[in-house]
Amino acid sequence: MSTPGGVPLVRPFIARTTGEPFPDLGDVISCDGRVAYGDETPADRDTHGVLWARQAHRPDEGLPLFGKIHSARQRHAMLHLLCQVCGQEPDENADGLLWLLPTLPGQPPDDDGDGIITTYPPVCWPCADLALRQCPPLRRAHAALRVQDVQVHGVSGAAYTLTGPTATFRAAVDCIYGSPALATVVATQQLLRLTHYCDDAR
Template sequence: MRQVHAPDQGVPQYGKIHSARQRHAVLHLLCQICAQEPDENPDGVLWLLPTLPGRPPEDDGDGIITTYPPICQPCSRLALRQCPPLRRGYALLRVRDVQVHGIHGAAFTLTASRAVLHEAVEHAYGDPALAKVVAVQQLLRLTDYQAAGDTEPQ
């Protein structure tokens, strides 16, 4: 998806994800907020995910599919204080294995004269339905993870 690229300008717009920045952060495994190295220890890289209240992150049996990049310790504390969706529920994980999975985007129905927005979708790479989707965010699959018992929010 095309968007204006103006690093270090403007103010954060929570909930409005910049596609190019999100893709850069997930593909290079950079902190989702400061774009520096995320926190890592022998148990894995730190990930902070919003969840439904009282529920763990959804795992389809092959892992957790997410658009969220990893995070560093200072930014995880900042996010837990300031991000409204995290107040409902969150999980702090240590992730040891992650793969690029696919895209989250907008599916269009093509007519003779135009493309009509149909719905928000997620597709794995290789899915033929990708041809009708404008990618908005990169999807990752977190396949080897555990609760981050070493990390306590402050």
């Protein structure tokens, strides 16, 4: 399948498709001071005890939604350091793993002094050109980095106000692991911290 301009239509590993709607968070409740599901199973939480949005998995159904992230596949690619486009091993050399990160035009990626916080997994070279052509945020402006140190940092998701058994959506937030606020967050994307990096010179 191709785009109208003849460019092959790639299905990025982390992208949702038209057959995979955004997670319905209407069944989130408050239980014992934290967000929960009424029919919760151990698979609904990560190893840090954070509740994750439930996401339909139909990657071959419909068309890819570029820039729209599939929670479970993004999390898998982040934790296993897989290419965001093909889901296989990313490019790596002596300077580290290859990352393509969206930026503001003419500006480097945001670094808080302790590294870059990102929701983007790494990428392999065969997929890098496709990502630059088909990912809207990367097309606007990007940085290509080699990263030597990667740490699991936290989650991005929906924060709730808990009142009795009711959980009411409050805001979209980023939250570091270890924060008490995670008890009120339903995660939708994994966050990584990238340190010891340099520009990719290729």
